Amino acid sequence: MAELIATLRTVTHVDHRSFDLLDDGGPQEAVREFGDPARWLFAGRNSVIVVTLDGDPHDADVSIEAWDARPAAPGSAERAAQALLRLDSGLLEVNPLVEDEAQWLNVGGPGTYHLRATATAETYLFQLWPAPVISDGRV
Amino acid sequence: MRERMRAGRLMPRLLIPILLTALCTPVLGGTGQAETARDFGVVSYTGIDEKGDVPRPETRKLSGDLGEAARRTARERGEKSYFDPSTAAAATPPRTPPGSPSGPDVEDCLNSEGARNKFGRVYNRFMWCQRYQVEAKKFTTGQTGTRLTASMTMEFSAVAYGRDDGKRGITVFFRGDDADYWPTTKGYIRPESMLYQRVGCFGESGCGENFAHTGMPIKDWIGRWTSFELTSDGSVSSLPDKVSRHRWFFHGYVIDSWNFRLADGSSEERTIRCDSATNFGLKRRGACILDDVIPHLQYSVNDGKVDEVAKHIRCAQAEPWCERDGVPFRTYPRKDTVKLIPGKFHPDNRDDALALHRINASKTPDPRYTANRNTVRSTCATLPPDIYDTSKDQQCDEYPFASTAEGAACCAPPKFDWDFSVLGAHKDDNECAGRALKKYYRDDRILYEQDGFFVHIKEDPPAGPDTCEAIPPEEDEPDDGGGTPPVDLPPTVDAGPDVRGDEGSPVTLGGSASDPENSALFLNWSVTPGPGVDPGAFCFFSGSSSAATTVTCTDDGTFTLTLTARDSVNGPVSDSTTLTLGNVAPGFGPTPSIRARAGDADDDDPVTPPDTPGVHEPKPWQVFRAGTEVKLVAAFTEPGANDTHTCLTDWDDGSTSTYAGEELTCRSAHTFAHPGMYTIKTKVTDDDTGTNSSDVMVIVYDPDAGFATAGGQLTSPAGALTGDPAATGRGHFQFNPKYHPHDEGPAPRNGKVAYRIQGVPLNLTSTELDWLVVTPDDRIAVKGASGDQGFVLYAYDADPDRFRLVVWPLSAGDHPASTLLYDNVRGAGYDLDLAGPQDIDHGSIQAHN
Numbered sequence: 002m003a004e005l006i007a008t009l010r011t012v013t014h015v016d017h018r019s020f021d022l023l024d025d026g027g028p029q030e031a032v033r034e035f036g037d038p039a040r041w042l043f044a045g046r047n048s049v050i051v052v053t054l055d056g057d058p059h060d061a062d063v064s065i066e067a068w069d070a071r072p073a074a075p076g077s078a079e080r081a082a083q084a085l086l087r088l089d090s091g092l093l094e095v096n097p098l099v100e101d102e103a104q105w106l107n108v109g110g111p112g113t114y115h116l117r118a119t120a121t122a123e124t125y126l127f128q129l130w131p132a133p134v135i136s137d138g139r140v
Numbered sequence: 141m142r143e144r145m146r147a148g149r150l151m152p153r154l155l156i157p158i159l160l161t162a163l164c165t166p167v168l169g170g171t172g173q174a175e176t177a178r179d180f181g182v183v184s185y186t187g188i189d190e191k192g193d194v195p196r197p198e199t200r201k202l203s204g205d206l207g208e209a210a211r212r213t214a215r216e217r218g219e220k221s222y223f224d225p226s227t228a229a230a231a232t233p234p235r236t237p238p239g240s241p242s243g244p245d246v247e248d249c250l251n252s253e254g255a256r257n258k259f260g261r262v263y264n265r266f267m268w269c270q271r272y273q274v275e276a277k278k279f280t281t282g283q284t285g286t287r288l289t290a291s292m293t294m295e296f297s298a299v300a301y302g303r304d305d306g307k308r309g310i311t312v313f314f315r316g317d318d319a320d321y322w323p324t325t326k327g328y329i330r331p332e333s334m335l336y337q338r339v340g341c342f343g344e345s346g347c348g349e350n351f352a353h354t355g356m357p358i359k360d361w362i363g364r365w366t367s368f369e370l371t372s373d374g375s376v377s378s379l380p381d382k383v384s385r386h387r388w389f390f391h392g393y394v395i396d397s398w399n400f401r402l403a404d405g406s407s408e409e410r411t412i413r414c415d416s417a418t419n420f421g422l423k424r425r426g427a428c429i430l431d432d433v434i435p436h437l438q439y440s441v442n443d444g445k446v447d448e449v450a451k452h453i454r455c456a457q458a459e460p461w462c463e464r465d466g467v468p469f470r471t472y473p474r475k476d477t478v479k480l481i482p483g484k485f486h487p488d489n490r491d492d493a494l495a496l497h498r499i500n501a502s503k504t505p506d507p508r509y510t511a512n513r514n515t516v517r518s519t520c521a522t523l524p525p526d527i528y529d530t531s532k533d534q535q536c537d538e539y540p541f542a543s544t545a546e547g548a549a550c551c552a553p554p555k556f557d558w559d560f561s562v563l564g565a566h567k568d569d570n571e572c573a574g575r576a577l578k579k580y581y582r583d584d585r586i587l588y589e590q591d592g593f594f595v596h597i598k599e600d601p602p603a604g605p606d607t608c609e610a611i612p613p614e615e616d617e618p619d620d621g622g623g624t625p626p627v628d629l630p631p632t633v634d635a636g637p638d639v640r641g642d643e644g645s646p647v648t649l650g651g652s653a654s655d656p657e658n659s660a661l662f663l664n665w666s667v668t669p670g671p672g673v674d675p676g677a678f679c680f681f682s683g684s685s686s687a688a689t690t691v692t693c694t695d696d697g698t699f700t701l702t703l704t705a706r707d708s709v710n711g712p713v714s715d716s717t718t719l720t721l722g723n724v725a726p727g728f729g730p731t732p733s734i735r736a737r738a739g740d741a742d743d744d745d746p747v748t749p750p751d752t753p754g755v756h757e758p759k760p761w762q763v764f765r766a767g768t769e770v771k772l773v774a775a776f777t778e779p780g781a782n783d784t785h786t787c788l789t790d791w792d793d794g795s796t797s798t799y800a801g802e803e804l805t806c807r808s809a810h811t812f813a814h815p816g817m818y819t820i821k822t823k824v825t826d827d828d829t830g831t832n833s834s835d836v837m838v839i840v841y842d843p844d845a846g847f848a849t850a851g852g853q854l855t856s857p858a859g860a861l862t863g864d865p866a867a868t869g870r871g872h873f874q875f876n877p878k879y880h881p882h883d884e885g886p887a888p889r890n891g892k893v894a895y896r897i898q899g900v901p902l903n904l905t906s907t908e909l910d911w912l913v914v915t916p917d918d919r920i921a922v923k924g925a926s927g928d929q930g931f932v933l934y935a936y937d938a939d940p941d942r943f944r945l946v947v948w949p950l951s952a953g954d955h956p957a958s959t960l961l962y963d964n965v966r967g968a969g970y971d972l973d974l975a976g977p978q979d980i981d982h983g984s985i986q987a988h989n
Binding site for chain 1: 419423499502504513535572581825
C-alpha cells in the first residue's frame with residue numbers, strides 16, 4: 002500500500018493564466034503549447050507548467066504529495082492529467098518565478114517520477130511517486 | 141629590495157608615481173661615489189609612456205555611490221545586457237562559472253570590437269570579456285634623461301563570469317595570447333622573467349579577494365587559462381537583499397631576470413553587484429552579477445508569439461501617438477495632454493529616471509501591485525470593443541507592467557505620476573509575453589526596486605520556435621519526460637603529503653582529485669605563507685590547475701598549500717598540505733645567475749648586468765694606477781627571489797664597503813692610494829643569513845712611488861724547478877726596474893731582471909717588464925717576460941732581505957696559475973703580502989721610495 006512521504010500545501014499567486022512547479026537542479030524544459038486549449042498540464046525535465054482557468058491574476062491553492070508508490074486516486078475532480086517527470090534534484094518549488102520565497106518540497110531526491118495532477122476550480126493537487134527504471138534507462 | 145616590495149604591497153594603489161620614485165636605486169652603492177643613474181620599472185594594464193608614467197585608471201576616478209557609478213559607466217560605455225526570452229530556455233538553470241571559458245558567447249564577446257579596449261566588454265550581466273594587453277617596462281633615468289632598457293607587451297584574453305547558483309562571487313579567467321620583448325628576448329625582461337597577477341577588489345565591505353598572486357614565467361601565461369575568484373560576504377550588508385557592490389581589477393607586477401621588481405600596476409575596474417535575494421528560487425539565494433551594464437527586456441513585433449503585446453508597448457513608448465493598422469493611434473486611457481510613459485530603451489542614451497523597477501507581485505504582494513491591477517481592471521472595463529474585446533479571446537494588456545513601481549497606479553506625490561496604456565491583446569500573446577517577463581526577471585537578476593530596467597521593442601524576426609517556450613524536450617526522451625536523471629556528486633580532492641625543499645627550487649606535489657561522474661574538474665592551488673615567512677614571499681606553480689605539479693617559492697619558511705577542486709555543479713572542495721622550505725645561500729657560481737638560457741650570448745645581446753656568476757670587474761691581475769677608480773662588479777646567484785642582499789667588500793687596504801646587492805650583483809668602486817697587490821674580497825649575505833664570497837687580486841702601481849735595486853744569492857730549494865724537482869743550487873738574482881720621470885706606466889721604461897741557478901738549466905733575463913710595485917713598506921713586485929716565459933718577482937727590503945721568483949709558460953696564461961716552471965716558495969699566495977719570499981743568503985735588496 003502506498004505511503005505518503007511528504008506533503009506541501011500552499012497558496013500561490015497566478016498571473017497570465019499559469020504557474021510553475023520547478024526543480025532548479027538542472028535545465029527546465031517543459032513546453033506550453035497554445036495550439037491545444039484543452040491541455041492544461043505541461044511537464045518536462047525539471048518543470049511543470051499549469052494553465053489555470055481564470056485569466057485574471059488570482060491566488061490558487063496548491064498541494065503536492067510525495068508518495069513511495071502509486072497512491073489511490075483522489076476523489077472526483079473537474080480536471081485530471083498524468084505525466085512522467087524527471088527531476089535533477091527532487092526539490093520542487095511552487096511558482097518561484099513569482100513568489101517572493103517560494104515554498105518547496107523534497108519529493109524524494111533526483112529521479113523520474115509519475116505525476117498525477119487533479120484540479121477543481123483553482124485548487125490543485127499534484128501527486129508524485131517514483132517511476133521504476135528498467136535496464137535500458139527507460140521507465 | 142625588501143622595503144620596496146613591502147611598500148608595493150601596502151601602499152595605496154593611487155600612489156603609483158610616488159612608488160616609482162621610491163623604487164629608484166643607485167647603480168653604485170657603498171662607496172659614496174654613486175652615479176645618478178637609477179633603475180625603475182612598472183607594469184600597467186592601461187599603458188606606459190616613454191617616461192615611465194602610467195595613466196591613472198579612468199574608472200578609479202569614479203566616486204560616490206557605487207551603483208550610480210556603475211550605471212554611469214554603463215551609459216558611457218554603452219554596455220547593454222539582455223536575455224531574449226524568446227530564445228532563452230524556458231527557465232535558465234542557476235549559472236555557475238565553467239572550468240574554463242568556452243562556447244559561442246565567449247568567442248562572440250572576445251572577437252567583438254567592444255572587447256578590445258582597456259575596459260573590456262560587459263557582454264551581459266553574467267559575462268564580461270576583454271582582449272587587450274599588459275605591459276612591463278624597465279627604465280634607467282639619470283642626468284641625460286629617462287631611457288627605456290627593456291619592455292614586454294603581452295596580448296591577453298580575459299573572461300569574467302557572474303553566477304546565481306546561491307554563491308556570491310565571480311570567477312575571472314586570464315590567458316596570455318602572445319608576448320613581445322624589447323630589445324630582444326635576452327634583455328632584462330625575458331620569457332623566463334616572472335609575471336605575478338591576481339584579481340583584487342574594493343568598494344563596499346565584504347569582498348573576499350586572494351591577496352596571493354599567481355606567479356609564472358611570462359611564457360607560461362601564454363596559451364592557458366588561469367582563474368581567479370572573488371567572493372562577497374552578504375552578512376555585512378545592511379541593504380535590502382543584502383546587496384553589496386564591489387569593484388574588481390587585475391593587479392600585477394613583474395620580477396625581471398635579475399630579481400628586480402617592476403612596480404605593481406592595476407587595470408581599469410568593473411563593478412559587480414552581489415545579493416542574497418530570496419525571490420529567485422531556493423538555489424539562487426546568492427548571486428553576483430556584472431553591474432555596469434544596462435539591463436533590458438526585449439520583445440519583437442515580428443514574433444507571432446508576442447507581437448500584439450510588442451506592438452502595444454511600442455505604441456505606448458511612442459506617445460503622443462503611434463501608427464496602428466496604418467492609421468495614427470493614441471493609447472488608452474485617453475488624455476488631453478501628452479502622456480509620459482517610462483521604460484523605453486534607448487541604446488546609447490540611458491536615462492535612469494525613465495527606468496522601470498520591479499516590485500513584489502507574489503501572493504503577498506506590494507500594495508502598489510494590487511493598486512496597479514485594480515487600476516488596470518477598472519480602466520479596461522471602460523474600453524470600447526475595438527480596443528478590447530473578450531469575445532475575441534483578448535485579455536487586457538497593460539504597460540508599464542503591473543509588476544513594476546511605474547505601473548498604472550503610479551504614483552502619488554512627491555513621486556512622478558507616470559502615465560500608462562491598456563489595450564486588448566490575444567490571450568496567447570499576453571500569456572506568452574507574461575511568461576517571458578517572469579523569465580526575464582530571473583535571468584537578468586532584476587531585484588525588487590533596486591534595478592532599473594528597460595523594454596526594447598525590436599523588429600527582428602523571432603529566433604526561437606513557435607511555442608511560447610523556446611527549448612523543446614530532448615528528442616530522445618519520451619514526450620512526457622522520463623529517463624534517468626543525472627545525480628552529480630561533488631569531487632574528492634587530496635593535497636598530498638607534507639613536502640620539504642629549498643627556496644627557489646621546484647618541489648613536487650602529490651595532489652590528486654577525481655569526480656564520481658568523471659566530469660571536467662577545475663583545480664586551483666593557493667598558498668598561505670606561514671607567520672615566519674618574510675613579507676613579499678610568493679609561490680608559483682608549474683601548473684596551478686594541475687593536481688600533480690611543482691611549487692616554487694621565493695623565500696624560505698613554512699607555507700600552507702591548498703588544492704581546491706570544483707565541478708560545474710557542486711561547491712568547491714579543498715584539502716591542504718604543508719610545505720617547508722630551507723634557505724639557500726647566494727653564490728658566485730657555477731649555477732647561472734638568472735632564469736634564462738646560458739652560454740648563448742650573441743653580438744646583438746642587449747646590455748644587461750652579467751648573467752653568469754662571479755667577479756666580472758676587475759679582472760684577475762688587472763693593473764690600475766694608484767689614484768684611479770677600480771670598479772667592482774660581482775654577480776651572484778640567488779634562487780630565492782624574495783631574498784634581499786647585503787654586500788661587504790674588503791679592499792685589502794684596510795677599508796671596507798657595505799652596501800645593498802642589486803640585480804643579483806654587488807657593485808662598488810674604490811680608489812687605492814698606494815701601490816700594491818690587493819686581494820679584493822666580496823661577501824654577499826642574504827636576509828636569511830646565507831652567505832658566500834669571492835675574491836679577485838689587482839695590481840696597483842705608481843710611477844712616482846720609487847724604484848728597486850737588488851743583487852744577491854739564495855739557495856734554490858728542491859721542488860722549485862718543475863722540470864727537475866730534485867734540483868737545488870745557488871740562485872743569483874739581479875734587478876733594477878725603474879720608472880722614468882713622467883712615465884705613465886704601467887711598464888717601467890728602465891731596468892732588468894735576471895736570475896740564474898748554478899748547475900740548473902734556469903737562466904732568466906727579462907725581455908720586457910709589465911709593471912713595478914714598490915710599496916710604502918718596502919715591498920717590491922715586478923712582473924715581466926723572458927721570451928715565452930712570464931715571471932713575477934717578489935722581494936722584501938727587510939732584515940733579512942727576501943726574494944721569490946715565479947716563472948710560468950706564457951702559453952698557460954698571462955699570469956701565474958697552476959702551471960709553473962719555477963717557484964722557490966711553492967704554495968704561497970701571489971698577493972705581495974702573502975708571497976712569503978725566501979731569505980737571501982748574500983747581497984741586498986733596496987726599495988727606493
